[in-house]
Amino acid sequence: MRILAIETSCDETAICLMEAFGEAGVDLSYRVLGNTLLSQAAVHAQYGGVFPNLAKREHEQNLVPLLTETLREAHELTRRLGDAANESLANEVGSILTREVELARQLEYFVRTYETPDIDAISVTQGPGLEPALWVGINFAKALAHLWQKPIVPVNHLEGHIAASALTHDARPVFPAVALLVSGGHTELIVVHDWMQYALLGSTRDDAAGECFDKCARLMGLPYPGGPEISKLAAEARARNLPPIFALPRPMIDSPDLDFSFSGLKTAVRRTIEKHGTLSEDERRALSREIEDAIVDVLVKKTLIAADRHGAKSIIVGGGVSANAHLRDSLLRKASPYGVAVLFPPIELATDNAVMIALAGYLHAARGHYVQASLLVARGNLALAS
Ligand code: KG4
Numbered sequence: 180m181r182i183l184a185i186e187t188s189c190d191e192t193a194i195c196l197m198e199a200f201g202e203a204g205v206d207l208s209y210r211v212l213g214n215t216l217l218s219q220a221a222v223h224a225q226y227g228g229v230f231p232n233l234a235k236r237e238h239e240q241n242l243v244p245l246l247t248e249t250l251r252e253a254h255e256l257t258r259r260l261g262d263a264a265n266e267s268l269a270n271e272v273g274s275i276l277t278r279e280v281e282l283a284r285q286l287e288y289f290v291r292t293y294e295t296p297d298i299d300a301i302s303v304t305q306g307p308g309l310e311p312a313l314w315v316g317i318n319f320a321k322a323l324a325h326l327w328q329k330p331i332v333p334v335n336h337l338e339g340h341i342a343a344s345a346l347t348h349d350a351r352p353v354f355p356a357v358a359l360l361v362s363g364g365h366t367e368l369i370v371v372h373d374w375m376q377y378a379l380l381g382s383t384r385d386d387a388a389g390e391c392f393d394k395c396a397r398l399m400g401l402p403y404p405g406g407p408e409i410s411k412l413a414a415e416a417r418a419r420n421l422p423p424i425f426a427l428p429r430p431m432i433d434s435p436d437l438d439f440s441f442s443g444l445k446t447a448v449r450r451t452i453e454k455h456g457t458l459s460e461d462e463r464r465a466l467s468r469e470i471e472d473a474i475v476d477v478l479v480k481k482t483l484i485a486a487d488r489h490g491a492k493s494i495i496v497g498g499g500v501s502a503n504a505h506l507r508d509s510l511l512r513k514a515s516p517y518g519v520a521v522l523f524p525p526i527e528l529a530t531d532n533a534v535m536i537a538l539a540g541y542l543h544a545a546r547g548h549y550v551q552a553s554l555l556v557a558r559g560n561l562a563l564a565s
């Protein structure tokens with residue numbers, strides 16, 4: 180089965196064309212035929228975070244160029260013989276993309292210029308995420324599905340992150356598994372009983388782990404997204420063996436539940452900086468290390484408790500923060516005495532991308548989980564489990 184996947188939940192516009200066969204955990208095999216991504220990080224950096232309406236506008240401009248590039252990469256971009264302007268086609272596209280006028284114009288040109296590609300279904304991120312951003316991808320998927328007469332599979336973005344970690348290794352997860360989802364918007368521990376069977380164990384009560392990295396970075400004057408920046412400085416502090424001159428709390432590390440809280444950590448960083456005054460380069464490195472240690476200590480401890488309590492045979496880590504080298508090292512090291520396999524996504528699939536939406540989409544498409552386009556709506560707060 181060939182799936183075209185669309186991801187626009189936050190500040191990355193991404194499209195993937197994937198061919199997949201078989202069943203997850205049995206004989207699944209897949210091939211990425213085309214895959215493109217445009218990050219808007221630089222556009223949002225000046226604001227220190229993601230602006231939903233700006234993200235929406237960027238997605239609108241990026242989708243058709245990325246679709247063209249993805250299909251070209253997959254050798255599925257074939258020119259039509261005639262490409263005369265066609266008023267009824269323009270009306271048809273415009274009636275679906277009523278609010279995305281620029282996208283409608285580009286798409287109308289695209290469909291009268293190129294043949295329908297050889298695909299079986301379209302998967303698109305339904306949520307969670309920024310609603311204005313999600314809607315662009317969803318309306319684009321609806322328009323393509325209508326014009327090409329293909330079915331749509333809605334995908335939960337968080338399930339996409341799990342798929343990027345659980346389906347991309349030769350070793351498949353053994354269930355039950357505990358999933359740690361750590362991104363800019365989420366920090367959740369989930370027990371995975373089987374493929375697509377989830378129950379929520381705990382989540383953050385305030386800021387997400389990635390959000391904490393981003394906000395602390397901002398307090399230190401580092402650019403958005405802050406996770407990779409802090410991680411780089413922290414690695415330098417370790418490499419140079421800088422003395423630990425700062426001490427930050429590990430919020431909720433000893434609480435009996437599996438919840439998290441990171442807003443107090445950000446406040447502690449603010450106070451530390453206010454008290455200390457201007458930071459030297461080495462002091463910024465030392466503070467970055469302490470921030471990273473504090474976040475990672477809490478994530479690792481709670482994940483291992485969750486794994487123990489639920490008899491997990493594997494740990495699946497997903498979301499942008501799963502790119503963090505210190506989290507990877509620490510979790511692998513501390514989980515190894517328990518004989519639990521720890522699965523991380525390949526680095527390039529840790530942050531948002533469309534390969535993960537194609538993988539999760541395939542799991543559902545293989546089971547016929549299609550929706551009627553008219554019923555598909557963006558769900559900014561869509562949960563994976565309750
Ligand atoms: O999954 P993702 O790309 O988008 C959301 O769904 O939110 O995650 C983005 C988050 C940002 O907060 C970013 O700072 C964080 O992931 N991140 C990292 C690293 N790379 C990305 N945090 C820590 N260390 C990293 N290497």
Ligand code: ZN
Pocket residue numbers: 336340362363498499530531
């Ligand atoms: Zn994400």
